[in-house]
Amino acid sequence: MSETIFEVRDLSYVYTDRPEKTPALKDINLKxxxxxFLAIVGPNGSGKTTxxxxxLGLLSIQTGEIxxxxxxxxxxxxxxxxxYVSQKSNSFQKGFPATxxxxxxxxxxxxKGLFKSFNKQDLAARDRVLELxxxxxxxxxxxxxxxxxxxxRVFIARALVTKPSILxxxxxxxxxxxxxxxxxxxxLSRLKNEEVTILLVTHDIGVVVDKADSVACINExxxxxxxxxxxxxxxEAEISKIYGFPIQFVSHDHxxxxxx
Amino acid sequence: xxxxxxTFDFIRYSVLSGLIVGIIAPLIGAFIVIRRLSLIxxxxxxxxxxxxxxxxxLSSIFAVTINPLVTGIVFSVIGALGIERLRTVYSNYKxxxxxxxxxxxxxxxxxxxxxxxxxxxxxxxxxxxSISAVGKTDFYLIAIIAVIVCLFIFILYxxxxxxxxxxxxxxxxxxxxxxxxxxxxxxALVISASMRIVGILLVSALMTLPVASAMRVTxxxxxxxFVSVIFGxxxxxxxxxxxxxxxxxxxxxxxxxxxxxxxxxxxxxSNHKQRGELDDQSV
Ligand SMILES: Nc1ncnc2c1ncn2[C@@H]1O[C@H](COP(=O)(O)OP(=O)(O)O)[C@@H](O)[C@H]1O
Ligand SMILES: [Mg+2]
Numbered sequence: 001m002s003e004t005i006f007e008v009r010d011l012s013y014v015y016t017d018r019p020e021k022t023p024a025l026k027d028i029n030l031k032x033x034x035x036x037f038l039a040i041v042g043p044n045g046s047g048k049t050t051x052x053x054x055x056l057g058l059l060s061i062q063t064g065e066i067x068x069x070x071x072x073x074x075x076x077x078x079x080x081x082x083x084y085v086s087q088k089s090n091s092f093q094k095g096f097p098a099t100x101x102x103x104x105x106x107x108x109x110x111x112k113g114l115f116k117s118f119n120k121q122d123l124a125a126r127d128r129v130l131e132l133x134x135x136x137x138x139x140x141x142x143x144x145x146x147x148x149x150x151x152x153r154v155f156i157a158r159a160l161v162t163k164p165s166i167l168x169x170x171x172x173x174x175x176x177x178x179x180x181x182x183x184x185x186x187x188l189s190r191l192k193n194e195e196v197t198i199l200l201v202t203h204d205i206g207v208v209v210d211k212a213d214s215v216a217c218i219n220e221x222x223x224x225x226x227x228x229x230x231x232x233x234x235x236e237a238e239i240s241k242i243y244g245f246p247i248q249f250v251s252h253d254h255x256x257x258x259x260x
Numbered sequence: 261x262x263x264x265x266x267t268f269d270f271i272r273y274s275v276l277s278g279l280i281v282g283i284i285a286p287l288i289g290a291f292i293v294i295r296r297l298s299l300i301x302x303x304x305x306x307x308x309x310x311x312x313x314x315x316x317x318l319s320s321i322f323a324v325t326i327n328p329l330v331t332g333i334v335f336s337v338i339g340a341l342g343i344e345r346l347r348t349v350y351s352n353y354k355x356x357x358x359x360x361x362x363x364x365x366x367x368x369x370x371x372x373x374x375x376x377x378x379x380x381x382x383x384x385x386x387x388x389x390s391i392s393a394v395g396k397t398d399f400y401l402i403a404i405i406a407v408i409v410c411l412f413i414f415i416l417y418x419x420x421x422x423x424x425x426x427x428x429x430x431x432x433x434x435x436x437x438x439x440x441x442x443x444x445x446x447x448a449l450v451i452s453a454s455m456r457i458v459g460i461l462l463v464s465a466l467m468t469l470p471v472a473s474a475m476r477v478t479x480x481x482x483x484x485x486f487v488s489v490i491f492g493x494x495x496x497x498x499x500x501x502x503x504x505x506x507x508x509x510x511x512x513x514x515x516x517x518x519x520x521x522x523x524x525x526x527x528x529x530s531n532h533k534q535r536g537e538l539d540d541q542s543v
Contacts, residue, residue, distance in 0.1 A: 017352070056432045084432050096294060096425055099480040109422045110433035115415055142479040158429075 003034040004070065005166060005197045006055060011064035013050055024050040028064070028222045032214075035195040037188070039202055039212035039228075046219040048201045049087050052170045055199075056084060080111040083164035085155050085172040087201070100146070100154050101139040104129060107158035129157040132187060134180065148175035156184065160191075167191065170201045185211060261504050273399040274391045274457065275500060278510070280402055281454040281466065282496035284409045286474075286488035288450045289467030291443070293475070294424045300343055300444075301464040303358045304336050305451045306365035309460045311335025312386055313372035320376035327397050329452060333405075336448035339365065344444055389459035389511035391503055398456055405453040412446050421481060457496070459511035469518035470495065476525040491521050 008030040015022040024047040032038045040048050053059040055066055057073055068076040105118060105126045112118065130136045133153045138146065143154065152175055159167065167188075173181045185207060188198060192211075202208060208215055208228070215231040217224040223241070224234065264271045292301050314335065315328030339361050346357035373383055385393045394402075413420065419439050423430045454463045470491035471484070478484045499514030506513070 057434070058428060058431055079432060079434050082432070084429065086428060095475075097475050097478055097481055097484045098421075098425060102421070102481055103425065106418065106422045106425060106429075109418045109430075110435070112418065114419065114436070118418065140479070145479075 002036075004031055005034050005036070005068065006030065006032040006199065007067040007070075008051070008055070009065050009067070011051070011054065011061070011066065013047070013054060013059065013062055015050075023220060025054075025218075026221050028218070030216055030222065030225060032197060032199060034197055035192070037192050037198040037200070037211060037213045038216060039200050039208040039214070040216045040218060041202060041205065041208060042218040048218055049170055051218065052087075052168055052199070052201060056082070056168060080162055081165045083107075083159035083162060083167045085152075085159045085169045087170040087174075095144045098143050099140050100135060100143055101126060101130070103143050103154055104157045104161055107161040111162045125161050125163070129161045132160065133157040134183065149177055149180065152176050153180060153184075160187075164196065166197045166199075168199045171203065172200070173202070173204070261501060264504070269396070270392050270394065271504075273394040273396060274510075277394050277399050277402045277453075278457045278496045278500050278514075279493065280406045281457050282492040283489050284406050284450050285454045285463070285466040286470040286492035287413060287485055288409060288447055289471045289492075290474075290481070290485045290488050291420055291424050292447065293468055293471040297447075298464060298468045299355065299358045301447060301451060301467050303343065303362040303365070304339050304448050305455060305460045305463040306362045306369070307339030308332040308336040308365070308448075308452050308455055308463075309386060310339075310365040310368035310372070311452075312455075313369040313376070316382060317372040317376040327395075327401075329398050329401055329456065332455065333401070333449065333452040335365075336452050337445050340444040340448040341441070344441060384509070385459070386455070387459050387461050387511075388509035389455070389457050389462065389514075391500065391510050394456050402453045402456070405449045409446055409450055412442065416442075457510055458514050459509065462511040462515045465515045465518060466492065466495070469515065469522055473518070473522045473525040477528065491518070495521065 008028050011025055011028040013023075013025040015024055028051065030038075040051065042048050050059065054061055055068075055073065061073070066073040069078075105122065108118065108122050108125065112122065127136070130139055133156055135150065135153050135157060138150060138154070143151065146154065152172065156169075156172055159169075173184055176184065188200075189211060192198060200207075200212070209232060212228050214227050215224065216222060217231075217239075224231065224238075261271075265275055266272075289301075292298055309332075311332040311334055312328040315326045315331030318324075318331070319326045319328070343357045343361050346360060347354045350356045384390075416439060419430075419435055420443065422433070423435055423439065423443075450467070451463050454466055458466050470488045473491050474484050474487035478487050495514050495517040498517045500510050502508075502513040502517075503510035
C-alpha cells in the first residue's frame with residue numbers, strides 16, 4: 001500500500017468575513033498518495049482555491065481535518081518540501097523592485113533555514129529552474145516588467161527551485177502561451193516520474209485527461225473522486241450536473257494530431 | 261565646517277550621527293516602502309515625540325536628567341507593538357491603526373511638553389532636527405541602534421525579502437511570526453535614532469524619499485538598497501552643510517536635497533520610459 005500524502009476528512013468551509021456568509025466547501029473527503037497526480041476540476045467559484053488554501057494552512061480549518069503525511073496539517077513541519085504556485089500571481093507586491101533571479105532564489109528561503117545565506121549550490125539550483133522554465137534570458141529583468149505568462153513561469157520556477165516532493169498548483173498555466181504550457185506539462189510528467197506528488201487545480205480538461213492519475217470534481221460538494229479512467233467513463237449528464245453545462249473529453253494529444 | 265568638525269564635539273557627533281542615519285533610514289526604508297508601511301513610519305515618529313516629551317517632563321519634575329531619546333525609543337517600540345496589535349483588531353481596516361497611534365503620540369507630546377515648559381526651545385529641535393542637539397550619549401545610542409539594524413537586515417535578509425515580496429508565500433512556508441514583530445521594533449529604533457538629526461516631522465521622509473528615488477533607477481532589490489543608501493548619504497551630507505552655513509534646521513535642508521534627487525530621477529525616468537516603450541514595440 002502506498003503512503004498517503006494528503007488526506008482531507010469531512011472538510012467544510014464557510015467564509016464568514018462578509019455578512020452574507022458564503023459557503024465554499026461542504027463535506028469534502030479526498031486522499032492523495034505519494035507520487036500521485038491528482039487533478040481538481042470544477043467551475044469558477046466552486047471552492048478549489050479555498051481547498052488549496054486550507055491544505056496549505058493559509059485559511060484555518062473550521063470543520064473536518066486535513067492530514068499531511070499522516071499528521072494534522074498544523075503539526076506538519078516540512079513545508080520546505082512543498083512547492084506552491086498560487087492562482088493569481090497578483091498576490092505579490094506589484095512594482096516590486098526585484099529581478100526574476102532574486103524572486104526565484106527566494107523560493108529557497110525556508111529550505112535554507114534561518115540565519116543562513118545563499119551559497120553557490122543555491123545559485124546553481126536557481127539557474128537550473130531558470131533554464132527549465134525557459135526564462136534564463138529574463139533573469140536580470142525586473143519582475144514587474146514581465147508579461148502575465150512570463151511572470152507565471154517565474155512563480156513556477158520559484159516553486160520548483162527546492163526540488164519539492166509535493167507540488168500544489170492552483171491554475172498555474174493561466175496566461176501562458178500554448179508552447180510553454182506544453183513544456184510545463186512535460187516538466188510535470190518528468191517530476192511525476194521522480195515520484196513527486198502533484199495536486200493540480202485546473203480548468204484544462206485536456207490536461208486532466210492526458211496527465212492526471214486521478215481526478216476530483218468539486219462544486220462546493222465533492223461530486224467525483226476516482227481514477228482518470230473512471231472520470232472519462234462518467235456520462236455527459238453527470239458532468240454537466242457538476243459544471244452546469246456539457247463538457248467534452250478532448251485529449252491534447254488528440255488535438256495536436258488532428259491539427260498539425 | 262571641517263574646522264568646526266575638528267574643534268567642536270557637538271558638530272562631530274551631529275555629523276557622524278547624520279552619516280549613520282543616512283545609512284540606516286533608507287536601508288530599513290526600502291522594506292517599509294515595498295510593504296506600503298510608510299504611514300506607519302510616520303505614526304511611529306509621532307509616538308516618539310510623545311516619548312521624548314515624557315522624558316523631558318520626567319526630568320523637569322524629578323530634577324534628574326533622563327535622556328529624552330531613551331524614553332523616545334521606549335515609546336516608539338511600545339507604539340510599534342500597539343500598531344501591530346491594532347492591525348489585527350481592525351483586520352479589514354489596517355490603516356485605522358495609524359491615525360489612532362499618531363494622534364495619541366502628538367497629543368501626549370504636546371501636553372507633556374507644555375507641562376514641562378519645553379515648548380519654546382526644545383520643540384523646534386524635536387520637530388525639525390538640530391545640528392547642535394546631538395550629545396555624546398545620543399551618538400552612542402544611535403551607533404548601537406545602527407549595529408542592531410544592520411545585523412537584523414544582514415542576518416534575516418532572505419526572510420525579510422520573502423515577507424515583503426509575497427506575504428502569502430511566506431505564510432505557506434511558515435516564516436516565523438516574530439520576524440514581523442522584530443521588524444516593526446527595528447523600524448521604531450531607526451525612527452528614534454534619526455529623529456535627532458531630521459526631526460520628528462521629517463523622519464519618514466528620510467526613510468522613504470531616497471527609496472522612492474532609487475526605485476526609479478534600479479531593477480534588483482539589492483541595488484535598490486544600495487542606491488537608496490547613496491541617495492540618503494548625499495542628502496544628509498549636503499543637507500548638514502547647508503544647515504550649518506545657513507544656520508537652519510538640518511531636517512528641512514536634508515529633506516529638500518532628497519526631494520531634488522527625487523525630482524532628478526523622475527525626470528530621468530521619463531526619458532528611460534520612452535526608450536523602454538520603443539523596446540517593447542520592437543519585440
Ligand atoms: N475571501 C473571501 N471572502 C468571501 N468569500 C470568498 C472569499 N474567497 C472566495 N470566496 C467565495 O468562496 C467561493 C469559492 O471560491 P474559490 O475557492 O476561490 O473558488 P475557485 O477557486 O473554485 O474558483 C466563491 O463563491 C467565492 O465567491
Ligand atoms: Mg480558484
